[in-house]
Each structure stands twice: as C-alpha cells, then as structure tokens.
Amino acid sequence: MSATPARRILAVVPVLALLVLSACTAGGTVHARQITVGQPALSAAPAAPSASPSPTAKPTPGSLDWYVSQVPTFPEAPPPQPVPLPATGPAQFWHRLPTDQKVAFITIDDGGLARPPEVADFVWRAHIPVTMFLNSPAAEEHTDYFRQIMVAGGVVENHTITHTSLAGRSYDRQKHEICGAADKLQALYGKRPTLFRPPFGEHDSTTLTAAYDCGAKAVFHWTETVHEGKVRYQTPEKVVHPGDVLLMHFRPALMDDLLAALKAIHRAGLTPALLEDYVR
Numbered sequence: 001m002s003a004t005p006a007r008r009i010l011a012v013v014p015v016l017a018l019l020v021l022s023a024c025t026a027g028g029t030v031h032a033r034q035i036t037v038g039q040p041a042l043s044a045a046p047a048a049p050s051a052s053p054s055p056t057a058k059p060t061p062g063s064l065d066w067y068v069s070q071v072p073t074f075p076e077a078p079p080p081q082p083v084p085l086p087a088t089g090p091a092q093f094w095h096r097l098p099t100d101q102k103v104a105f106i107t108i109d110d111g112g113l114a115r116p117p118e119v120a121d122f123v124w125r126a127h128i129p130v131t132m133f134l135n136s137p138a139a140e141e142h143t144d145y146f147r148q149i150m151v152a153g154g155v156v157e158n159h160t161i162t163h164t165s166l167a168g169r170s171y172d173r174q175k176h177e178i179c180g181a182a183d184k185l186q187a188l189y190g191k192r193p194t195l196f197r198p199p200f201g202e203h204d205s206t207t208l209t210a211a212y213d214c215g216a217k218a219v220f221h222w223t224e225t226v227h228e229g230k231v232r233y234q235t236p237e238k239v240v241h242p243g244d245v246l247l248m249h250f251r252p253a254l255m256d257d258l259l260a261a262l263k264a265i266h267r268a269g270l271t272p273a274l275l276e277d278y279v280r
C-alpha cells in the first residue's frame with residue numbers, strides 16, 4: 001500500500017480509501033479518482049460511489065466530484081518532525097514554519113463572510129489538511145459548519161473576537177481579544193486553540209506575550225495568499241517553499257482557492273500537511 005504512487009494524505013483521516021487512477025485528457029495530466037468508504041454522514045454527502053465507476057465518466061465542471069477529480073496526486077507526506085519550542089513564552093512568530101521537510105500548510109481565516117457548503121466534503125474526500133483561524137462570533141453563529149470541517153480533519157484555531165488590529169494596543173486589550181476568542185472556541189469545540197493569527201497580520205511584542213498567556217504556542221503570518229483561484233506569492237521566485245503557509249479566507253470562491261493551493265503545492269514537489277502536527 002505504501003508503495004502505491006496514488007497514495008495521498010491518508011494520515012489525516014483514518015478511512016479506508018481506494019484510489020483508482022484514470023487518465024483525464026483535460027490538461028493532458030493524470031489525476032487520481034478517489035473512492036472513500038466509511039464516510040460520516042456529513043451534510044450533502046454524496047451517495048456511496050459504485051464499485052466500478054466508468055473510466056469515461058466525467059464529472060460536471062464545478063461539481064464536488066469535479067473538484068475532487070482535479071486534485072493532484074501528491075508524494076506521501078513525510079513523518080512530521082515537530083519544531084522544537086522554548087519552554088517559556090512569548091509565543092513564536094513565523095511567516096513560514098522553520099522546516100526542511102517537503103510540506104506546506106493550508107490555512108483558512110475569518111468565517112463570518114461566506115461558508116461554501118461543499119468545503120467539508122471536499123476536505124474529507126480529498127484529505128486536505130486545513131487549519132481554520134476563526135473569529136469567535138462566526139464560530140459561535142455557524143458552529144456546525146466548522147464542526148463538519150473538523151470531522152473531515154480540519155483544526156480550529158484563534159483569530160480574535162472582533163478582527164481588530166492588535167498592534168500598539170495595551171496588553172489587557174490584546175489579551176481580551178485573544179483569550180476571549182480562545183475561551184469561546186474551547187467551549188464550542190472542546191479544544192483550546194494552540195495557534196494564533198493576528199488580524200491583518202498586524203502584531204507587536206505584546207501580541208506574542210498575550211497569545212502565549214492565552215495558550216498559543218505560535219503566532220503565524222503567511223507566505224502566500226490565495227484569492228478567487230489565484231495564488232499570490234510574496235517572494236519573486238513564485239514557488240511554494242518547504243514550510244510555507246498559504247492563506248485563504250472563508251469567501252465564496254473557497255473551493256477554487258483550495259484547489260489552486262493544492263496545485264501550487266504539487267507544482268513545488270511538496271505535500272500538504274497539518275500545521276498542528278509540526279507545532280506541538
């Protein structure tokens with residue numbers, strides 16, 4: 001099984017998965033069609049696929065099946081080597097995770113603006129590791145939506161209560177935003193966030209101290225943004241590097257953004273991995 005070239009990110013969700021390669025003429029590339037067995041009953045979960053899908057059947061562009069069919073086949077993710085952390089605060093601040101392992105990380109922010117309904121099923125079926133930096137009011141109002149992505153393998157982390165810029169604010173004000181959101185997210189999802197992303201990426205040394213005091217081990221910026229299906233690089237080489245953190249948002253085009261991120265990671269010869277496996 002481990003030698004199967006079509007093997008994908010199987011460590012994320014313990015599910016029996018059968019991978020069937022089919023040549024897809026679109027783009028002249030070979031894609032993997034994936035059949036999962038034993039899915040939980042997510043909303044809008046598709047009916048179990050037949051045991052012998054027709055190799056010529058092509059999903060309708062824009063459908064969930066189509067998005068899944070477009071996901072590249074990745075090299076097997078290496079066993080994660082967590083980054084050593086100091087025993088005390090403040091929290092670490094990183095643009096990208098300091099690792100040479102051939103992995104990159106997908107992060108999705110906010111949660112209040114838009115929540116495309118098929119994201120949980122896409123994450124589940126394509127085994128996409130995602131970290132969600134949520135504002136706590138959005139998490140409270142749409143708890144089930146984000147819980148379904150958690151069931152699919154995603155992890156909820158902290159992005160403040162009100163999405164205000166923290167830089168220059170007092171310790172008490174910053175701690176209120178960070179600890180307040182952490183308390184709410186812990187109550188909603190049963191796990192206290194261990195990672196924090198400041199709104200707009202704006203932070204100062206007080207932010208790192210307050211984040212640590214609220215339970216965060218690391219504070220993350222990003223190295224690429226993805227919007228409406230386009231990856232924007234912050235380095236001139238326009239390639240995803242090992243440890244890079246890709247930022248997208250809960251916006252209407254999130255399905256396209258996820259697919260674009262996966263393709264960019266694949267072009268770089270990397271495999272998507274879960275940030276929490278590297279920061280423990």
Ligand SMILES: [Zn+2]
Nearest residue numbers: 109110199200
């Ligand atoms: Zn944000």
